[in-house]
Amino acid sequence: MSIKTVVIGSPLAGTSVLFSILDVLASVGRDWEMLHGMPMKAPVFQVSLRTADGAPYWDVNGRKITPDAKLDEDPAPDLVIVPDMHFDPNGGFPAQFQPIADWIAAAHARGAIVTSVCSGAVLLGGAGLLDGKEATTHWGYADMLGRNFPDVKVCRERILVPAGEGHRVVTAGGASAWADLMLYLIARFAGADEARRVAKIYLIDPHSEGQLTYASLTSGRQHEDQLVAEAQVWAAQHYDSPSPVAAMASLTQMTERGFLRRFKKATGQAPADYVQTLRIEEAKQLLETTGMSIEDISAEVGYSEPSSFRSAFRKRVGISASAYRKKWKALAPVTS
Numbered sequence: 050m051s052i053k054t055v056v057i058g059s060p061l062a063g064t065s066v067l068f069s070i071l072d073v074l075a076s077v078g079r080d081w082e083m084l085h086g087m088p089m090k091a092p093v094f095q096v097s098l099r100t101a102d103g104a105p106y107w108d109v110n111g112r113k114i115t116p117d118a119k120l121d122e123d124p125a126p127d128l129v130i131v132p133d134m135h136f137d138p139n140g141g142f143p144a145q146f147q148p149i150a151d152w153i154a155a156a157h158a159r160g161a162i163v164t165s166v167c168s169g170a171v172l173l174g175g176a177g178l179l180d181g182k183e184a185t186t187h188w189g190y191a192d193m194l195g196r197n198f199p200d201v202k203v204c205r206e207r208i209l210v211p212a213g214e215g216h217r218v219v220t221a222g223g224a225s226a227w228a229d230l231m232l233y234l235i236a237r238f239a240g241a242d243e244a245r246r247v248a249k250i251y252l253i254d255p256h257s258e259g260q261l262t263y264a265s266l267t268s269g270r271q272h273e274d275q276l277v278a279e280a281q282v283w284a285a286q287h288y289d290s291p292s293p294v295a296a297m298a299s300l301t302q303m304t305e306r307g308f309l310r311r312f313k314k315a316t317g318q319a320p321a322d323y324v325q326t327l328r329i330e331e332a333k334q335l336l337e338t339t340g341m342s343i344e345d346i347s348a349e350v351g352y353s354e355p356s357s358f359r360s361a362f363r364k365r366v367g368i369s370a371s372a373y374r375k376k377w378k379a380l381a382p383v384t385s
Contacts, residue, residue, distance in 0.1 A: 051095035052238050055126040055156075057149065057172075058100045061134045064110045066166055066227045070130055071096055073231045073247060077239055081246040093239045094128075101149055109135045120152050128162050128234070129153055131169030133224045138168075138193045142175045150175035157217065164219040164234070166227045173220065174198035182212040184220040192317070206367060209233055228253045274315040276301050280308075281316070281323070288327040289351035294320045328352070329365045336374040343370050 056070055078090030100106065103119035131153070136143060154176040157163045165173050170186035171194055173179050180200040185191075191205035204210055208222045209229050221230040232253060236244035247253070272278070280297040290296055297320060298308035312320045328350040335346045347358035362370045 051092050052127045053124045054094045054096045054128040054130065055099050055120070056096060056130045056132065057120070057153075057169075058098050058106070058108075058114055058116050058132075059134060059146075059149075060106050061109055061136065063133045063135065063224065064108055064112050064114075066132045066224050067098070067108075067114075070132060070166075070227055070231065071098060073228075073251060074235075076250065077235055077243060077247060080250050081243075084250070093235070093243070095124075101152075120149070125159060126156055126161050128238075129156050129164065130230075131163075131165040131172045132227070133167035133187070134169055134171065136168050136171055136190070136193065138190050140193070142171060142197045146172060146175060150177075154178060160217075162217045162219065164221070164230060166221045166230055167224045168193075170194055170220045171197070173218065174201060178213075178218050179220070182218060183207075183210050184212060184218075185210045185222045186220060187223040272315040274311065276303075277312050277315040280312065280320075284320075284324055284327060288324050288331065289349070291351075291353075293324045293351075324351075325361055326365065329362055332358070332362060332370065333366070333373065336370060337377045346370070 054074060056067065058067060074094040074096045075092070077093040079092070081087075082089045097117040098114075099118050099120045099122070100116045101120055103116050103122070105113060105115045108114050134146075150172050153163055153172060157176070157178055163173060163176070163178055165186075167187040168190040170179070170184055171190065173184070174194055174197060179194075179198060181202075183202045183204050184194070185204045185207040186194050188205050191203050194201060195203045208226050209219065210221075211219045211233075219230065219233065221227065228251070232244045232248055235247055280301055283300055284293055284297060287293060287296065294309075295305060297312075298305045301308055301311075303311065309320055312318075312323070316323060318326070332346050332350045335341055335349065336343075339346075341349070343359070344355045347355040350358070352358035352361070359370060362373070366373055368376070
């Protein structure tokens with residue numbers, strides 16, 4: 050029996066993820082068999098692209114999309130997939146999406162498994178399905194998810210988070226994590242062998258190292274505290290100073306304790322953590338674009354001991370500095 054699957058379309062949905070999901074699920078039981086001259090199997094997933102009104106729309110990339118049906122048409126789904134949505138990461142939950150969120154909640158209440166990719170987790174938050182649960186989303190939307198739905202435990206480093214009773218809520222990280230979600234769902238409904246076949250057909254490599262290696266660590270929350278903003282500007286230019294937090298407090302003419310409280314209230318980070326973040330972000334750039342030794346990079350960004358740098362780098366990025374350099378080496382020629 051096919052798994053009745055609804056992929057939710059929207060003018061804010063990206064093109065590539067939406068159609069990659071549709072293509073990959075349609076290929077299960079078909080493409081591997083075609084390539085090997087084997088009889089094709091019955092479709093594992095019965096997939097439809099649906100929107101609130103079922104009408105054609107122009108998506109965020111300027112492509113005209115024609116859905117298969119409205120959300121409330123039959124058949125009712127066994128599986129719901131919300132792709133990435135181009136929400137404002139600094140805004141609230143978009144009110145115009147509440148009817149869709151309510152439909153998702155109702156589908157889940159009827160027994161459907163509900164999943165999301167990237168910023169699509171915000172819709173699951175709006176549906177109330179993430180309260181009290183762990184969830185992930187794109188690193189650029191982690192603050193938005195946590196700010197709008199404070200009962201959610203946001204795991205910004207994770208690629209895939211199955212949660213809830215029976216794992217009937219599954220969130221995936223950044224946009225390319227659609228592939229991890231598809232392999233998970235195929236393995237869950239069609240078996241691990243089928244998932245491996247699809248991975249081989251599409252050359253999909255699961256993001257086993259998480260998404261910290263891709264994240265911009267300095268994509269913090271927006272605030273309107275001018276004094277703290279001035280301290281942040283100073284830190285961006287002097288993060289390699291030996292005592293940057295004391296210097297920032299002096300700049301703002303506040304006590305260190307008072308400055309710490311004010312800085313954390315505005316940014317969500319302690320000043321020392323913020324400086325560490327700036328140092329590691331600069332180190333990432335040097336690892337990507339130069340041939341400097343790791344010891345020299347450590348000193349360049351303000352660490353007196355390379356061992357302290359290596360530990361801080363792994364903690365914030367998820368892999369070692371040398372592994373990070375190797376990962377990105379192919380994308381840009383390294384110069385000395």
